[in-house]
Amino acid sequence: MIRLHNVSKTYAIKGRRDDGSAPRTVQALKAIDFHVPQGQIHGVIGLSGAGKSTLVRCVNLLERPTTGTVAINGQELTALSGQALNEARHGIGMIFQHFNLLTNRTVFANVALPLELMGMKRAAIRERVTPLLELVGLADKASQHPAQLSGGQKQRVAIARALASRPKVLLCDEATSALDPQTTGSILALLRDINQKLGLTILLITHEMEVVKSICHRVSLISGGELVEEADVGDFFTAPRTQLGREFLNDFLKLEPPRALIERLEEAPGEHSHPVVRLAFSGDAVSTPLISRLARECGVDVSILQAKVESIQERTLGLMIAELMGSPAKTREALDYLESHDLHVEVLGHVQRDD
Amino acid sequence: MSSAMIDLILRATLDTLYMVAVSGTIAALIGIPLGVLLYVTRPGQVLAQPVTNAVLGVITNIGRSIPFIILMVAIIPFTRALVGTSIGTNAAAVPLTIAAIPFIARLVEGALNEINPGLVEAAQSMGATPWQIITKVLLPEARGGIFTALTVTVVTLVSYSAMAGAVGGGGLGDLGIRYGYNRFNPTIMLITVAILVVMVQGFQSLGDYLVRKSDHK
Numbered sequence: 020m021i022r023l024h025n026v027s028k029t030y031a032i033k034g035r036r037d038d039g040s041a042p043r044t045v046q047a048l049k050a051i052d053f054h055v056p057q058g059q060i061h062g063v064i065g066l067s068g069a070g071k072s073t074l075v076r077c078v079n080l081l082e083r084p085t086t087g088t089v090a091i092n093g094q095e096l097t098a099l100s101g102q103a104l105n106e107a108r109h110g111i112g113m114i115f116q117h118f119n120l121l122t123n124r125t126v127f128a129n130v131a132l133p134l135e136l137m138g139m140k141r142a143a144i145r146e147r148v149t150p151l152l153e154l155v156g157l158a159d160k161a162s163q164h165p166a167q168l169s170g171g172q173k174q175r176v177a178i179a180r181a182l183a184s185r186p187k188v189l190l191c192d193e194a195t196s197a198l199d200p201q202t203t204g205s206i207l208a209l210l211r212d213i214n215q216k217l218g219l220t221i222l223l224i225t226h227e228m229e230v231v232k233s234i235c236h237r238v239s240l241i242s243g244g245e246l247v248e249e250a251d252v253g254d255f256f257t258a259p260r261t262q263l264g265r266e267f268l269n270d271f272l273k274l275e276p277p278r279a280l281i282e283r284l285e286e287a288p289g290e291h292s293h294p295v296v297r298l299a300f301s302g303d304a305v306s307t308p309l310i311s312r313l314a315r316e317c318g319v320d321v322s323i324l325q326a327k328v329e330s331i332q333e334r335t336l337g338l339m340i341a342e343l344m345g346s347p348a349k350t351r352e353a354l355d356y357l358e359s360h361d362l363h364v365e366v367l368g369h370v371q372r373d374d
Numbered sequence: 375m376s377s378a379m380i381d382l383i384l385r386a387t388l389d390t391l392y393m394v395a396v397s398g399t400i401a402a403l404i405g406i407p408l409g410v411l412l413y414v415t416r417p418g419q420v421l422a423q424p425v426t427n428a429v430l431g432v433i434t435n436i437g438r439s440i441p442f443i444i445l446m447v448a449i450i451p452f453t454r455a456l457v458g459t460s461i462g463t464n465a466a467a468v469p470l471t472i473a474a475i476p477f478i479a480r481l482v483e484g485a486l487n488e489i490n491p492g493l494v495e496a497a498q499s500m501g502a503t504p505w506q507i508i509t510k511v512l513l514p515e516a517r518g519g520i521f522t523a524l525t526v527t528v529v530t531l532v533s534y535s536a537m538a539g540a541v542g543g544g545g546l547g548d549l550g551i552r553y554g555y556n557r558f559n560p561t562i563m564l565i566t567v568a569i570l571v572v573m574v575q576g577f578q579s580l581g582d583y584l585v586r587k588s589d590h591k
Contacts, residue, residue, distance in 0.1 A: 079499055081499060104501075105502070105503060108498075108501035109500070111499070113496070113499040113500075115492060115495075117490075119490070119492040119493050119495065119496035121493060121511065121515060122515060123515055123517055123518075123588070123589065124514070132497075133501075135510065136497070136500055136501060136510070137501075166590055166591060184500070
């Protein structure tokens with residue numbers, strides 16, 4: 020539904036060239052290839068400045084990519100301009116971090132705006148807007164102005180407005196970043212609802228793992244203008260493949276070994292050291308008493324430093340930071356045992372034995 | 375005070391209102407579009423035209439930098455060609471209009487500049503044409519700012535029209551100078567000033583009311 024091929028975006032930086040060389044440029048996006056199938060909610064997560072916003076703006080050509088092609092529903096947007104591009108944009112809804120509602124229009128008139136732009140008749144507009152306001156739960160606010168609404172209500176109006184032209188695709192640019200956690204939850208629930216009801220394809224960018232966790236099917240990780248990792252959300256939360264992915268996950272789960280322990284961690288195993296491991300288990304492994312089996316079958320004691328169970332959509336994910344106490348041979352055996360039971364095992368380091 | 379004097383004051387008040395109304399209306403009709411043009415042709419705006427923008431900017435600045443009293447005299451041939459005379463309220467309305475156009479244009483440009491650029495971006499994402507962005511986003515969102523600009527302009531025109539009186543333009547300024555100043559009649563002088571004060575107060579209150587009424591920020 021959304022297909023980006025080799026999309027890059029380079030900005031020229033204003034200013035004098037001191038050495039007479041080519042103008043200085045910043046590459047915000049580097050050769051992005053990317054596909055979101057029909058009906059999917061795809062998240063793009065990254066730190067600020069990673070290129071998330073540029074990426075989502077390239078999809079509806081608010082920013083025209085320097086190279087590459089963007090196609091929506093098989094139509095190549097990058098080949099269009101002027102009126103043809105405007106018409107194609109009627110098929111793409113977009114919502115923003117700061118809502119961007121017109122302050123001098125009522126809620127009703129805000130939702131009606133895209134339809135007016137399409138040249139729709141007044142009666143037809145009314146027929147279209149009223150059910151949308153009901154869908155987002157604001158039918159009673161139709162004649163109020165945005166200034167009278169809360170942040171969450173404003174974003175609901177923006178969602179109704181984005182849906183008014185019956186788009187196939189919805190772009191969300193940090194749509195919940197200006198909202199409190201509770202309101203974020205209700206906006207995300209609304210997005211999930213319209214994804215299911217209307218079969219809408221949603222591309223959302225965010226810096227919040229919570230958003231990805233609660234509504235995305237797939238997630239891409241963006242860093243330095245490149246997509247460094249792409250995975251199903253369940254896989255991403257159990258076993259991110261990149262260092263940045265792990266940092267996002269640890270930050271989200273707040274699962275770091277205690278500070279005192281980090282200082283004692285050594286990279287290489289010593290003769291008298293224990294491995295400290297991060298275990299991630301999902302699926303059947305969650306309900307299996309692996310730790311006590313480890314003690315019985317491998318003769319290794321396990322000291323649990325931190326543990327957490329999260330449910331990521333339909334999947335349950337367990338995470339644990341633990342020290343494995345035993346001789347090097349025994350702990351090696353224990354690690355093999357864990358890996359053979361589909362656990363994702365990451366050795367964080369080794370600590371000297373106290374005994 | 376004689377009834378003839380009262381007639382004179384009434385007549386002068388109506389003349390002033392006439393000059394302000396005619397020049398204000400025509401200047402708004404030209405100045406608002408010019409202000410919009412100054413804004414939308416800026417680099418990075420919906421109809422970015424850097425050259426047009428620079429040319430319009432220079433013309434506007436020239437218009438704004440000429441002192442009104444000099445402008446009034448300098449364009450007498452143009453005024454005469456346009457309204458057939460260089461004396462009277464119609465003749466005074468010409469330089470008043472010309473002075474007010476760049477004034478309004480810059481104020482309107484400033485009002486548009488206050489609009490959150492995200493609103494334009496949102497409209498673009500909905501497939502709005504530049505014309506639709508101007509008529510459905512920029513002008514309605516700047517409504518309050520444009521009313522403020524027009525209020526400032528009308529108040530300025532009231533005082534400029536008094537200046538026009540000095541060169542035979544008619545109106546309260548003319549009355550104040552001829553009867554109050556030249557004939558040493560402090561009563562007339564005070565009355566004309568008092569009427570001007572009331573007029574300015576009235577226009578300001580009306581403007582404030584319209585701004586409040588039109589703006590939902």
